[in-house]
Amino acid sequence: xxRAMTSAVFTGPRIGAVDGQQGRVSALATGFxxxxxxxxxxxxxxxxxxxxxxxxAFVLPLGTMLFHAIxxxxxxxxxxxxxxxxxxxxxxxTPPDAAFDALAADIRASADPKTMAEAGRRLNYExxxxxxxxxxxxxxxxxxxxKSARIQLLAIDGNWDNPAYxxxxxxxxxxxxxxxxxxxxxxxxxxxxxxxxxxxxERLFLSTLMRTLTISALVTVICLFVAYPIANAIVAIxxxxxxxxxxxxxxxxxTSLLVRTSAWIVILQKExxxxxxxQALNITNAPLELVFNRTGLYIAMVHILLPFxxxxxxxxxxxxxxxxxxxxxxxxxxxxxxxxxxxxPLTLPGVGAGCxxxxxxxxxxxxxxxxxxxASDQMLSYFVAFYANTTINWGMSxxxxxxxxxxxxxxxxxxxxxxxxxxxxxME
Amino acid sequence: xxxALRRAQIAFCCLAMIFLIGPTIVIIPISFSSxxxxxxxxxxxxxxxxxxxxxxxxxxxxxxxSLLIGVGATLVSTVLxxxxxxxxxxxxxxxxxxILAVVISPMIVPVVISGVGxxxxxxxxxxxxxxxxxxxxxxxxxxxxxxxxxxxxLKNFDINLVRAAASLGASPFHAFRTxxxxxxxxxxxxxxxxxxxxSFDEVVVALFISGPGQRTLPRQMFDGLRDNIDPSxxxxxxxxxxxxxxxxxxxxLAQKRAATxxxxxxx
Numbered sequence: 001x002x003r004a005m006t007s008a009v010f011t012g013p014r015i016g017a018v019d020g021q022q023g024r025v026s027a028l029a030t031g032f033x034x035x036x037x038x039x040x041x042x043x044x045x046x047x048x049x050x051x052x053x054x055x056x057a058f059v060l061p062l063g064t065m066l067f068h069a070i071x072x073x074x075x076x077x078x079x080x081x082x083x084x085x086x087x088x089x090x091x092x093x094t095p096p097d098a099a100f101d102a103l104a105a106d107i108r109a110s111a112d113p114k115t116m117a118e119a120g121r122r123l124n125y126e127x128x129x130x131x132x133x134x135x136x137x138x139x140x141x142x143x144x145x146x147k148s149a150r151i152q153l154l155a156i157d158g159n160w161d162n163p164a165y166x167x168x169x170x171x172x173x174x175x176x177x178x179x180x181x182x183x184x185x186x187x188x189x190x191x192x193x194x195x196x197x198x199x200x201x202e203r204l205f206l207s208t209l210m211r212t213l214t215i216s217a218l219v220t221v222i223c224l225f226v227a228y229p230i231a232n233a234i235v236a237i238x239x240x241x242x243x244x245x246x247x248x249x250x251x252x253x254x255t256s257l258l259v260r261t262s263a264w265i266v267i268l269q270k271e272x273x274x275x276x277x278x279q280a281l282n283i284t285n286a287p288l289e290l291v292f293n294r295t296g297l298y299i300a301m302v303h304i305l306l307p308f309x310x311x312x313x314x315x316x317x318x319x320x321x322x323x324x325x326x327x328x329x330x331x332x333x334x335x336x337x338x339x340x341x342x343x344x345p346l347t348l349p350g351v352g353a354g355c356x357x358x359x360x361x362x363x364x365x366x367x368x369x370x371x372x373x374x375a376s377d378q379m380l381s382y383f384v385a386f387y388a389n390t391t392i393n394w395g396m397s398x399x400x401x402x403x404x405x406x407x408x409x410x411x412x413x414x415x416x417x418x419x420x421x422x423x424x425x426x427m428e
Numbered sequence: 429x430x431x432a433l434r435r436a437q438i439a440f441c442c443l444a445m446i447f448l449i450g451p452t453i454v455i456i457p458i459s460f461s462s463x464x465x466x467x468x469x470x471x472x473x474x475x476x477x478x479x480x481x482x483x484x485x486x487x488x489x490x491x492x493x494s495l496l497i498g499v500g501a502t503l504v505s506t507v508l509x510x511x512x513x514x515x516x517x518x519x520x521x522x523x524x525x526x527i528l529a530v531v532i533s534p535m536i537v538p539v540v541i542s543g544v545g546x547x548x549x550x551x552x553x554x555x556x557x558x559x560x561x562x563x564x565x566x567x568x569x570x571x572x573x574x575x576x577x578x579x580x581x582l583k584n585f586d587i588n589l590v591r592a593a594a595s596l597g598a599s600p601f602h603a604f605r606t607x608x609x610x611x612x613x614x615x616x617x618x619x620x621x622x623x624x625x626x627s628f629d630e631v632v633v634a635l636f637i638s639g640p641g642q643r644t645l646p647r648q649m650f651d652g653l654r655d656n657i658d659p660s661x662x663x664x665x666x667x668x669x670x671x672x673x674x675x676x677x678x679x680x681l682a683q684k685r686a687a688t689x690x691x692x693x694x695x
Contacts, residue, residue: 036520046515050508050531050571057568058534061545068548226444233441241438247676248445254672254679255452256629258649259665263451265653266458266662271467273454303447335430364538366632371653381540388544388636398548401541412536 069398072177075169078119079106083173086166095166097150104149107141125393126168126179126188133157133165180399185209205383209403212379215294215369216362219301223309223358224351226302231313231350246314253307261371264300265291297373305362309354316350356415360408380404452669459662466659477663486648487664494628494645497559501566501627506620508567509574514608516575517582535572542569543636550637557639565637566627573626574619581615618682625675 076083081102089095110116116138124131137156146152153160171189172179182188182195186203190196197203230249234242252260267273268291275287290296324346328338366381380400387397458466462474481487512531521527534542546565547556555561585608593603609616631646638647645664652661 039518040520040522043515043518043521046518047512047521047527047531050512050575051527053504053508054530054534054568054571057546057564058542059530061542061549062537063545064549064552065541065545229437229440230444233437237438241441245441245445248448250676251673252448252452254625254676256646256649256665256668256672258629258631258646258653259668260451262649262653262657262661262665263455265657266455266466267451269466271465273468276468303451306448335433360536360538364540366538366540367650371650381538384540384544385632385635388547394548397544401544404538405541408536408538 074118074122075172086170100149180395184399220359227309235317293374300372312354313350477659480660490645490648498627500563502624504567505571505623513578532572539632543633547636570623570626573622577619614682614685
């Protein structure tokens with residue numbers, strides 16, 4: 001930049017000699033503009049590799065996942081002829097003979113056994129029992145195809161006479177589906193194109209979402225009330241006490257999450273230190289259930305997330321001049337009034353940043369709830385992992401991921417508008 | 429503040445200190461227990477659990493995997509993050525807030541979601557169950573930490589020093605190597621430290637995309653905690669606590685050096 005500036009100054013007068021002052025200024029401006037352009041290009045050149053890397057290793061994976069929430073290839077791959085024959089069917093009564101023939105033909109034509117298995121699994125999400133029906137049909141038709149597909153299929157299982165099964169096949173001929181996203185909020189596609197609530201015993205995810213939000217909110221509130229006096233002490237007391245206190249906050253921050261989680265499992269178990277202590281002090285007679293339930297989850301999560309609340313508070317409190325509090329006191333305000341009307345409002349940006357950070361980390365937490373919580377304490381992230389790894393229902397996993405991500409981005413949007421995203425992540 | 433209230437606050441802080449570091453301290457003696465249960469009183473002293481974790485399988489190979497992946501991820505994220513921080517701090521960037529949103533997004537999205545996405549996407553590219561896949565995954569998740577730390581250091585960096593170097597005839601690369609880099613080194617080092625600690629402690633993505641050949645230390649501990657917990661996990665934990673104290677000291681030192689540099693640069 002320096003070089004560009006000096007060259008602009010030196011070449012300026014020579015070019016502008018004809019027009020005098022005016023030309024010199026415009027040449028200088030041109031030089032400035034060229035220099036700025038060069039600088040912008042230089043910046044983009046420096047940022048480019050990182051952006052490319054993030055697009056490859058993060059944005060594309062995220063996009064893939066979001067796509068899986070609406071991707072619906074299974075039925076299309078397995079039943080192309082059936083879907084064509086159902087095109088004109090109005091969905092009432094038994095489908096035409098051609099549809100039965102096409103279904104048998106599709107079964108015979110499919111070379112890869114996985115195609116039918118995947119279609120069966122996909123259809124089973126919508127009508128329980130469809131998988132075994134299809135598996136049975138595939139076996140029989142492959143073994144000995146008969147002349148009349150309708151008679152053979154109805155002989156295999158009377159359910160092939162039920163138009164609901166055919167409607168599900170017909171509906172899933174579409175390349176994209178809202179089924180998973182609807183299921184993530186306990187809805188099902190209705191028979192007539194609308195949506196309806198899932199059967200009561202299958203409603204699982206709205207309550208999981210509520211549990212996720214409740215646990216996160218309570219952890220955030222506890223963290224705030226514990227962290228506020230600590231942060232204030234670190235800033236206000238000073239000296240060795242503050243240094244030790246700060247180190248106590250930072251050490252867990254640097255200690256492995258799994259170390260801390262295993263420590264809590266050991267301490268809170270039936271024979272653990274806490275139970276022994278409570279019994280020795282005669283507070284309880286029998287050991288309390290402190291771990292693998294909600295209590296243990298709260299204790300471990302508050303411990304793990306506390307630094308995320310303390311540190312933003314400390315950084316805001318450090319910027320508050322003690323003279324504000326003194327001024328308030330000298331004007332006759334009592335300690336309570338001073339706190340509520342002067343100190344607390346000044347710390348609100350730190351409170352906002354800390355609460356957001358704590359809440360968001362907590363809402364997306366996987367490791368600690370999985371290890372320390374009980375079966376009824378699992379949050380959304382557990383089910384995201386469960387459907388991806390255990391049942392291999394990628395669509396459901398992705399849809400729950402979308403639900404979780406939506407909640408978190410909405411929160412970022414709201415708090416970001418109030419406090420500013422840069423401030424939350426510590427970049428501004 | 430009234431004295432009584434201040435005393436209550438100090439008492440509260442002392443309890444909080446016990447809450448914060450007590451659990452970590454309590455588990456250390458159990459790792460020296462001669463029995464294989466995890467509670468006090470200890471029947472006797474023994475180093476058997478340390479012997480066990482020093483065996484190549486499974487602990488030492490897991491430690492080695494974690495170190496390899498951590499170093500790889502740190503290198504990638506530190507180089508890319510530092511370059512980007514330099515670019516972002518030079519001002520006048522079109523669509524700056526959009527670029528900022530993209531580069532810090534790995535920090536905002538819950539790791540479970542990133543992990544599932546990487547599992548789906550990397551499977552197509554054959555990167556699942558490979559060292560390269562884990563290095564890339566950890567690097568991309570750690571890069572915002574590097575970016576934020578280096579950006580914070582650059583805020584106190586006087587751009588006139590680079591101008592002075594340029595006016596004395598230094599090429600941009602030479603100026604970066606001899607002027608910029610030594611001054612921002614503490615920020616870069618603490619960013620790298622953050623990235624390493626992140627990768628060294630990361631378990632969720634490792635659960636999704638690591639194969640049996642890339643079993644990392646956190647993954648080994650996670651499986652141990654879920655299936656059968658014995659004092660060897662606590663022995664490993666004790667070692668990790670010692671490592672984290674060393675790293676924390678290193679981080680504090682880097683920050684101290686950054687502060688000294690700042691004050692000398694201002695003179």
